[in-house]
Amino acid sequence: xxxxxxxxAPVLLGIVSFAAILLLWESVVRLGWANPFFISQPSAxxxxxxxxxxxxxxxxxxxxxxREFAIGYGASVVVGILAGALAGRFRIVEYVVDPxxxxxxxxxxxxxxxxxxxxxxxxxxxxxxxxxxxxxxxxAANTLRGIQSVNPGLLRAARSFGASERDxxxxxxxxxxxxxxxxxxxxxxxxxxxxxxxxxxxxxxAGLGFSIAYYGALLKTTDMIASVVVIVVLxxxxxxxxxxxxxxxxxxxxxxx
Amino acid sequence: MPIPSSKYRVLVSTIAxxxxxxxxxxxxxxxxxxxxxxxxxxxxFAASLVIVPSGDFLHDVSVSLSEFAxxxxxxxxxxxPLGLLLGRFPVLRYLLDPPIMAIYATPHLALLPIFIVWLxxxxxxxxxxxxxxxxxxxxxxxxxxxxxxxxxxxxxxxSFCAREWDVFVKVILPASLPGVVMGIRLGVSRxxxxxxxxxxxxxQAGVGNKIxxxxxxxxTDYLLFNVLLVSVFGFTxxxxxxxxxEKLWTAGK
Numbered sequence: 381x382x383x384x385x386x387x388x389a390p391v392l393l394g395i396v397s398f399a400a401i402l403l404l405w406e407s408v409v410r411l412g413w414a415n416p417f418f419i420s421q422p423s424a425x426x427x428x429x430x431x432x433x434x435x436x437x438x439x440x441x442x443x444x445x446x447r448e449f450a451i452g453y454g455a456s457v458v459v460g461i462l463a464g465a466l467a468g469r470f471r472i473v474e475y476v477v478d479p480x481x482x483x484x485x486x487x488x489x490x491x492x493x494x495x496x497x498x499x500x501x502x503x504x505x506x507x508x509x510x511x512x513x514x515x516x517x518x519x520a521a522n523t524l525r526g527i528q529s530v531n532p533g534l535l536r537a538a539r540s541f542g543a544s545e546r547d548x549x550x551x552x553x554x555x556x557x558x559x560x561x562x563x564x565x566x567x568x569x570x571x572x573x574x575x576x577x578x579x580x581x582x583x584x585x586a587g588l589g590f591s592i593a594y595y596g597a598l599l600k601t602t603d604m605i606a607s608v609v610v611i612v613v614l615x616x617x618x619x620x621x622x623x624x625x626x627x628x629x630x631x632x633x634x635x636x637x
Numbered sequence: 638m639p640i641p642s643s644k645y646r647v648l649v650s651t652i653a654x655x656x657x658x659x660x661x662x663x664x665x666x667x668x669x670x671x672x673x674x675x676x677x678x679x680x681x682f683a684a685s686l687v688i689v690p691s692g693d694f695l696h697d698v699s700v701s702l703s704e705f706a707x708x709x710x711x712x713x714x715x716x717x718p719l720g721l722l723l724g725r726f727p728v729l730r731y732l733l734d735p736p737i738m739a740i741y742a743t744p745h746l747a748l749l750p751i752f753i754v755w756l757x758x759x760x761x762x763x764x765x766x767x768x769x770x771x772x773x774x775x776x777x778x779x780x781x782x783x784x785x786x787x788x789x790x791x792x793x794x795x796s797f798c799a800r801e802w803d804v805f806v807k808v809i810l811p812a813s814l815p816g817v818v819m820g821i822r823l824g825v826s827r828x829x830x831x832x833x834x835x836x837x838x839x840x841q842a843g844v845g846n847k848i849x850x851x852x853x854x855x856x857t858d859y860l861l862f863n864v865l866l867v868s869v870f871g872f873t874x875x876x877x878x879x880x881x882x883e884k885l886w887t888a889g890k
Contacts, residue, residue, distance in 0.1 A: 393728070394735035401736060418755055475649035480657070486875050487868035488830040490746075491845070493837070494852020494860055498674055574744035578834060581749060589747065596750025604754070608747055615742035 420602040428606040437591075442610070444587040445576050448504060452511025453572040460516045460568070461561065464523025468557070469549075474524065481524075484517040490578050497583060507579030507587070514575040515568035522564025526557030558629050566622035573615055588614075676857040681865070684858040698866075701832055701843040704760050708767025709828045715768075716775030716824070717817055723776070724783025724813065725805070741777060745769050746831065749838050763835040763843070770831035771824035778823065782816020783809055815885050822878040829871045 402422045408414045409421040416424065432438035467474040467481075489510070496506045530553050538552050580589025588607050595604035658678050665672035672680070688694050723730045749766060756762040786809050794808045836845025844863050851860035 390731040390734070393731035397732040398735060472649060475646050476653040478646075479650045479654050483868065483872070486826060486872040487864070488826070488833050488871055490830060490834050491837070491848055491864045491867050494849060495674075495857065495864075497852065498855065498857065570742065570744070574746060577744045577747045581746070581838060592747060592750050596754060599754060601751075601754060604750055608743075608751065611747050612739055612743045615744065616739055619742040 417599075417601060420605050424602045425606045425609060428602045429609070432603075432606065438610070441586055441588050441591050441607070444504075444584075445580065445589065448507045448511060448579070448587065449572055449576045452508040452575060453515055453569065455508075456512045456514075456516035456519055456568060456572065457565065459512075460519025460564070461523050463516075464520040464561075464564075465527060467520070467524045468527025468553075477520075477524075481517060481521055484513070485521055489513050489517075490575075493579070493582055502583040503585065507576060507584060510579040511572045511575035515572035518568045518571050519561075519564045522567070523557070523561050526560025526564070527553060529560060530556040559626065562622065562626045562629055566619060566626060569618045569622055570615065573611070573618065577611060673855060673857060676861050680858040681861045684856075684862045688859065688862055697842055697844050697847055700760065701836065701845065704763040704836075704843065705767055705828060705832045708764040708832065709771050709824065711764070711768045712771030712775055712824055712828060713821060716772040716820070717779050720776040720779025720817070720820070721783055721810070721813065724780040725809070730780065737773065737776065740769075741773050745773070745827070746834050749835055752835070753839055758839045758841065763832050763840065766831035766835040767828040770827035774823035774827060775817070775820040778820025779813065779817045782813030782820075785816060786812040815882065818878065818882045818885055822875055822882060825874045825878055826871055829867065829874065833867050 405419070406422045409416045409419065429438065432441075463477065467477045492513070493506070493510060496509045500506045500509055534552050534556065535548065538548055543551065576587070577589035577592070580587040581593045584590040588611050591607045592604050592611075595601075595607065661675065662678050664670050665675060665677050723733060746766070748769060749762075752762040752765045756765055790808050790812065791804055794804050799807070832843070833845040833848070836843035837849045838845075840846045844867055848860055848863045848867075851857075851863065
């Protein structure tokens with residue numbers, strides 16, 4: 381009883397803090413202490429959201445952004461895990477891939493955006509390419525690290541009990557590296573979302589990032605912040621979902637490490 | 638045993654990079670790809686010889702660097718103390734954790750147009766983006782650093798009659814330093830990204846501004862030189878912090 385009470389305290393305080401922020405925001409504007417042109421206000425944003433939802437604009441933008449996200453991220457999951465696994469299994473692949481991975485990992489990849497526009501044209505394909513590139517490096521790097529961090533003792537033990545390469549992969553290496561891989565997938569989601577939004581900011585005709593840029597250019601702060609709110613919610617939902625998956629896959633571990 | 642394997646590693650990596658550069662150089666010459674789209678290492682190098690001596694270059698670099706330096710310094714100056722505070726006082730943390738996590742999960746560059754509306758297209762909006770990009774990982778990791786401090790150390794210090802302040806300065810602060818530095822490392826790359834992308838979005842000067850300009854002019858070689866410049870800067874800055882980090886970890890052991 382006391383434990384559940386203790387656990388719910390952070391959640392309760394979190395809800396309180398969100399409510400307080402919204403209340404403060406709304407009242408500061410209502411009392412005339414801040415200019416709603418700049419910071420808008422929660423009630424106006426809620427209005428804007430419900431209007432966008434009724435007119436179908438919200439769903440249209442959401443659909444465009446989610447499709448780009450799904451294609452870019454989906455491709456990066458397949459390619460990233462495959463590349464990471466190959467590099468983790470074969471030394472030589474690791475050494476070959478390593479400098480490029482490092483470069484891509486530390487380079488501000490969005491700076492390649494104008495080149496992608498040259499290659500793929502303005503719009504959806506470029507957004508997908510940016511999304512893919514941003515998340516694939518994270519996923520590949522994490523998969524590689526996950527496989528490298530498999531306890532060599534486990535491998536030796538399995539080998540000495542006559543495990544084949546195939547058994548090693550499926551029964552030792554993959555399960556042991558799953559937590560790292562899933563952490564990569566979670567971090568990759570954040571980067572993919574960044575790719576979608578920024579790609580759309582620069583050049584798109586629809587999508588959540590586009591609508592932020594569009595309303596920003598028109599100085600319609602309320603509609604702009606409404607789109608940002610949708611992106612925040614999307615980001616939190618995605619990260620939470622992957623965190624839940626992560627916790628589940630990691631639950632079989634009993635001891636530390 | 639480790640020395641030959643690391644030599645082998647460097648050899649293979651170098652060959653891979655050289656092969657990549659070679660293909661990149663030869664493919665356009667052989668007419669397999671259009672150099673307008675891919676440029677070539679030799680052209681990028683030639684572009685660097687044109688760009689670097691020009692006065693414009695120095696101006697752009699100094700604008701971008703000062704935006705980064707101010708934004709990032711603000712992020713460190715604000716993020717580290719707040720993170721330490723939140724790590725120390727759970728009630729404060731429970732209150733502020735959800736909004737911080739919500740910002741952490743959001744692509745911070747989505748706020749770019751808002752900053753432009755608030756602060757204009759000059760340097761201020763770039764500083765703001767660099768700040769927001771840098772401050773969140775710094776804050777979160779400083780917080781985690783404090784929470785990760787071995788409890789028995791705090792108890793030990795207390796049982797030797799250390800005051801609250803002593804515990805904080807002499808035990809918690811040094812013990813949470815690796816977390817703080819890790820946050821700074823993650824913050825560096827996000828702040829660099831923030832400055833460049835903000836300049837690409839709307840600006841009057843800076844390396845990001847030039848990237849966008851050259852992109853719209855189809856001058857791939859000029860564009861790539863600037864992209865490389867930013868990448869090298871991001872890489873070096875991250876690497877420097879990582880070196881510091883490793884030193885701290887080994888010092889802590």
